[in-house]
Amino acid sequence: RLIEAAGADRVALVEVHSDIAAKGFRKSVLIEATRSFAEYYLSSGFEKAYVVAPDRNATPRARRLAEAIEGEVGWVEKTRDKETGFVTSTEGVLNPAGRKTILIDDIISTGGTIIEAIRLLKSKGASKISVACVHGIFVGNAYERIMDAGASGILSSDTVETQYSNISVAGDVVRTLREKGWL
Template identity: 40%
Template sequence: MHRYVVVAAPGLPRSLAEGLAESLGAELVWAEHKLFPDGESYVRISAGLEAATAIIASTGYPEPTRRLWEAALLAEAARGLGASHVVAFMGYLPYSRQDRRFIRGEPISVRTVLSLLASSGAEAVATVDVHKPTSLTWFPGPVANVDPSPAFAEKLRPLLEAAEKVYVIAPDRGALPRAHRLAERLGAAFDYLEKRRDRVTGEITVKPKTLDVRGAAVVLIDDIVSTGGTMARAASMLLEQGAETVVAACTHGLFVGNAIEKLRRAGVSKILAANTVEPSEGVETVDVSRQVAEAIDQLLETLAGYEQEKPA
């Protein structure tokens, strides 16, 4: 029987590491790690990986640059231990928001991230709800962008069962597909917030493009909440416009600084985030390990197919 090993990198939430290994039927090994006095990272895989498939499981927050580099080092170490396949899984893919050159002279950071993982020995990459899915095409092998909406829907159903009407709303048009996927699973309507300027007064308001939120339970959904300002303003405006309650949900809850306090002050009833990064106090965690395992299973099937296609 082929052997699968999940190598959990520093910073990966324990619930995600254990859930992933259990769902895959894989061994779980925590990488040894330390920082040298000069700031360099040391990592080591203590288990033998000869002829095994290694899943390097990590995440990109906090300390995104360090976590990325340690994942790359672990991929190289897995190759050195004789792993037959190496898959890199990053729950939160760091630098994913820099997916183009916004200003002349800037790098396309996410392309460099994916190149680093490939050059370190990763044959396939998986992540959860990447900021822009097309950015994964820069990886020169199979990729998986895990949809967390099944796990979020499962968590939200009991919270919303008493509501007469439920709307799922994205904070902008770019996040509309995310709202659509979740709304389908909840059997709810969906929309996105649009800025409107009064032609007479010049006043700008932000409200759903088509839906009237009066009396509705609203789920605000986005991929990343960092400082919380965008989601807090959106929640406050929706409540002013008559929403009964607002639940703030995000895949990657970075919650920098006083982000959670901002959301609470804005009036959100609950805050939900996936366990792609270490959970914050006051946030309900959504476990996405099962969805990640299913995606990695498909990647492993793809890699196995590549093996069969190789000439003898």
Template identity: 35%
Template sequence: MAKYLVASFPWSSDMGNDVANALGLMHVVLETKQFPDGESYIRYPIDISTYDGLILIQRAYPEQNTRLIQAMLAIHAAHDLGVKRVHVILPYLPYSRQDRRFRDGEPVSLQTMLSLLSSLGASSIITVDVHKPEAFRVANTQCINIEPFKLYADRLRGIKDAVLLSPDIGSLWRVGKVSEYLGVSFSYLEKFRDRVTGEVTMKPKELDVAGKEVFIIDDIIATGGTIIEATKILRSLGAIRIHAIATHCLLLNMADSRMFDAGVSSITCSNTIPTRYSEVNVNQLIINVLKELVT
């Protein structure tokens, strides 16, 4: 059997501990620092040349540019030191929203990131609830997207008069999967985004939300603008409470405060990005995937 090591960055050590304990592996925390000019330094604190494989865990947000470079340095160093297989866990995958060329002259940033990780020798890239799963692929590297939707359904089970809502057609499939577990109705709001200015406008579909609790489910809450606009529409349609559920909560510019001010009753996120709202723990889902890869 191949000999594996779990290595995590300091802000991912809780996840590293859970993974290592579940798989019966040793866990080390990488040394990191920033040089005065802003460049990144990483170091494995033990001799990793005796290991066949490595599980590398990096929460790549915030400071995603720095943290992605750190992950790349760690992948390259592992191979350079003789490790044959490196499974890279990026619970939230930065740059994944630019999964196609929206305007002439743009990069497809998701493919840029995946190509870089693959070229450095990542055997697999594992993430949770990537923005567009069908775009999450690259030659020569296994790309694994973990879906947390059963965990959301387990939290909502037993709630009466619930409606599941996607803030746009793009995430309707997410809401549909949660609905499959619960057997409750779901729908979506039509959203239009100006590709130049970024301004978002929304148009409601025919929704029966009067007197009901609405759960808006999406992959990312960034500025909260989509949730805030949806809340206004749903309030006008008679919803009694509106809850936001998202896998990755960036919560930029005090988005949570602005969402609560707009009438959102609760925010629930996963621990892919630790926040005060990280009530859904995806560690076991990651462990389940790793068991198939390394045992």
């Protein structure tokens, strides 16, 4: 309620980690960045690519992108050690062998989840792995570690402006706000 107390009468949220965040506001809209990412991948030779979520909770985002590029969707099972924070990825539903693969998540901070998923995808024969995130924070050397793990590239939006931001989701924001009558 602090944001509303400061005078905001509505809030637009881009690709929130959990839809529960929107429930904290009386008037909010959730904005998906699928179209911007799909347009990029369709123009970059990734049509019909295999789209993978790094954990089951990210599957809806991966499914939206897969549908937009006429690809298939899969996911990795993730386990996080509660004491150390170390992430272990195991096979969920995966069939990347010989295919261009897009590994998409909402946020990348340290890169641990993505790196483990890349290792698993490589072991399953993915031919090329592009990593995508809406909110790229890239703490420390996370970007370099992801590339060293075997990513062919990283697509990161401008919701968190960093030196690695290379795609704008402004079109998705404007489109959604117009559809909702906010513009």
